[in-house]
Amino acid sequence: MWRDAVLVAGKDLRIELRSRVALWQVVPFAVLVLVLFGFALGPGRAALRTAAPGLYWLAVLFSTILVTQRSFAIESGEGTRDGLRLAGIDPAGVFLGKAAAVAAQLVAVQVVLGAGIVILFDVRFDAVWLALVASVLATLGLAAAGVLYGALSSGLRVRETLLPLLVLPIVAPVLIAGSRAWSAAITGAVASGASWLKILGPFAAVYVAMGVVLYGPLQETA
Amino acid sequence: MTARLTRWTGLAALVTTALTVWLGLWVTPPAKVQGTLVRLLYIHPPVAWVALYCAFGLAALSSVLYLWRRTRSLFWDRLGAAAVEVGVVFTALTLVTGSLWGRPTWGVWWTWTARLTSTALLLVLFLGYMALRRVPASPEVRARRCAVAAIVAFVDVPIVSFSVDWWQTLHQRGTVLNPGLTLKVHGSMAWTMGLGFLAMTLVFVWMVLVRYRLEVLADRVGDEELEVSLSERWAETGGVPSPPAAVQAPELWGGRR
Numbered sequence: 001m002w003r004d005a006v007l008v009a010g011k012d013l014r015i016e017l018r019s020r021v022a023l024w025q026v027v028p029f030a031v032l033v034l035v036l037f038g039f040a041l042g043p044g045r046a047a048l049r050t051a052a053p054g055l056y057w058l059a060v061l062f063s064t065i066l067v068t069q070r071s072f073a074i075e076s077g078e079g080t081r082d083g084l085r086l087a088g089i090d091p092a093g094v095f096l097g098k099a100a101a102v103a104a105q106l107v108a109v110q111v112v113l114g115a116g117i118v119i120l121f122d123v124r125f126d127a128v129w130l131a132l133v134a135s136v137l138a139t140l141g142l143a144a145a146g147v148l149y150g151a152l153s154s155g156l157r158v159r160e161t162l163l164p165l166l167v168l169p170i171v172a173p174v175l176i177a178g179s180r181a182w183s184a185a186i187t188g189a190v191a192s193g194a195s196w197l198k199i200l201g202p203f204a205a206v207y208v209a210m211g212v213v214l215y216g217p218l219q220e221t222a
Numbered sequence: 223m224t225a226r227l228t229r230w231t232g233l234a235a236l237v238t239t240a241l242t243v244w245l246g247l248w249v250t251p252p253a254k255v256q257g258t259l260v261r262l263l264y265i266h267p268p269v270a271w272v273a274l275y276c277a278f279g280l281a282a283l284s285s286v287l288y289l290w291r292r293t294r295s296l297f298w299d300r301l302g303a304a305a306v307e308v309g310v311v312f313t314a315l316t317l318v319t320g321s322l323w324g325r326p327t328w329g330v331w332w333t334w335t336a337r338l339t340s341t342a343l344l345l346v347l348f349l350g351y352m353a354l355r356r357v358p359a360s361p362e363v364r365a366r367r368c369a370v371a372a373i374v375a376f377v378d379v380p381i382v383s384f385s386v387d388w389w390q391t392l393h394q395r396g397t398v399l400n401p402g403l404t405l406k407v408h409g410s411m412a413w414t415m416g417l418g419f420l421a422m423t424l425v426f427v428w429m430v431l432v433r434y435r436l437e438v439l440a441d442r443v444g445d446e447e448l449e450v451s452l453s454e455r456w457a458e459t460g461g462v463p464s465p466p467a468a469v470q471a472p473e474l475w476g477g478r479r
Contacts, residue, residue, distance in 0.1 A: 145374075148370075148374060149371075149374070152354070152367050152370060152371060153354070156357050156359075157357075158357055162350075162353055162354065162357070165346075165349070165350045165353055166350040166353075166354065166371065169343050169346045169347045169350065169378075169382075170347065170374065170375070170378050172343055172382060172385075173378075173381045173382055173384075173385035173386075176385045176386065176388075176389045177385055177388075180388075180389065195388070196388070199381065199384060199385045199388070202381070203381055206377060206381070210373070210374060210377065214289075214370050214373065214374070217289050217366055217369075217370065218366060218367070218370055
């Protein structure tokens with residue numbers, strides 16, 4: 001399972017390295033979202049600074065949708081998904097590999113977004129470690145939930161409209177816990193911020209586990 | 223047998239609902255604090271009970287039974303779909319009746335309390351399930367997708383309600399309006415509320431039975447239409463059937479193309 005996961009993740013990331021879709025489309029999109037939020041809230045620094053964690057995580061959620069869609073768009077061409085199955089790769093490995101690749105791309109997006117809110121919204125972190133831990137856990141959860149639903153809607157003609165409807169309510173806890181943990185990291189209220197990790201951690205664990213179990217049935221032939 | 227069961231359940235649901243309405247609106251006295259508003263409480267908690275526990279519990283259970291190989295049958299798929307549809311209606315009713323009660327009691331239609339917010343998210347989650355179900359695919363593929371979606375959504379519910387609960391208690395302290403649900407229910411009011419629970423559960427069972435039958439009929443119509451149009455095509459080509467592979471190819475991977 002793990003070897004297959006590494007193979008699939010390597011394949012997805014290699015395709016990304018060569019096509020650079022995430023780099024040249026998703027990252028600019030995420031930054032654009034930040035700038036648009038800035039326009040919507042006005043130039044007042046105080047308002048922007050308070051809203052920054054929420055805006056950051058909303059931008060991450062939107063990027064998750066795009067990265068997931070891309071992750072399954074590369075599978076749909078010329079029966080690639082069927083090829084993966086014929087190659088005898090463990091479905092759980094496919095899930096873990098795709099989730100790892102999505103997570104890696106989300107980390108890249110978040111690095112840029114984090115710099116974005118520091119530069120554009122003038123945010124200073126009091127507890128950087130808290131923000132980092134929250135990000136890592138949230139990314140795992142987002143990638144797992146995204147890939148699970150991406151597989152569900154992959155190959156459907158309506159996937160562009162269906163995927164956000166399915167994924168966004170599911171990842172609402174990540175938005176809540178992530179932005180609360182980040183505001184705590186900014187203001188330095190470490191104790192209350194750390195308690196939000198108790199939601200992000202189980203969320204990631206539950207969705208990774210569900211993906212490992214449920215990805216197999218999703219891939220079966222009719 | 224099923225038709226009879228449906229008929230009797232429907233009849234029982236009708237009678238108990240009518241009794242609840244009669245008791246709730248005319249027989250029971252207005253409450254001390256809430257006055258006549260209390261009458262909404264004969265309906266709202268039973269509706270919420272059906273939506274949150276009966277409907278989505280049944281949907282999750284039948285989805286698990288569908289995915290488990292030993293018990294896999296389209297019966298569970300249809301049952302789950304019926305339960306979700308009825309559950310969505312009841313969740314919407316929960317929100318509507320809650321709002322109607324909240325406006326005169328709290329002064330607002332909506333507050334961001336944990337319960338309201340997580341119920342609304344639940345509604346959206348299962349609307350997503352219904353959207354997924356409408357996507358054309360072969361019955362087995364659709365059943366598998368929908369079963370996975372229902373399980374994922376069901377598992378999400380406790381996480382959502384936890385996170386919203388924390389979010390609200392940590393950050394909206396003071397604006398929380400005490401719903402004052404601790405009023406003592408007694409006498410005819412308790413009876414009426416109990417009857418309300420029974421009535422709504424019967425309505426739920428009846429609706430699921432009807433919806434299940436509709437699902438079976440819809441599938442049968444789909445199959446027959448396919449056969450009719452196939453034989454029409456054969457007649458057009460002068461009795462020579464077009465290669466069956468051409469017909470079946472789009473179905474091979476769940477009707478995508």
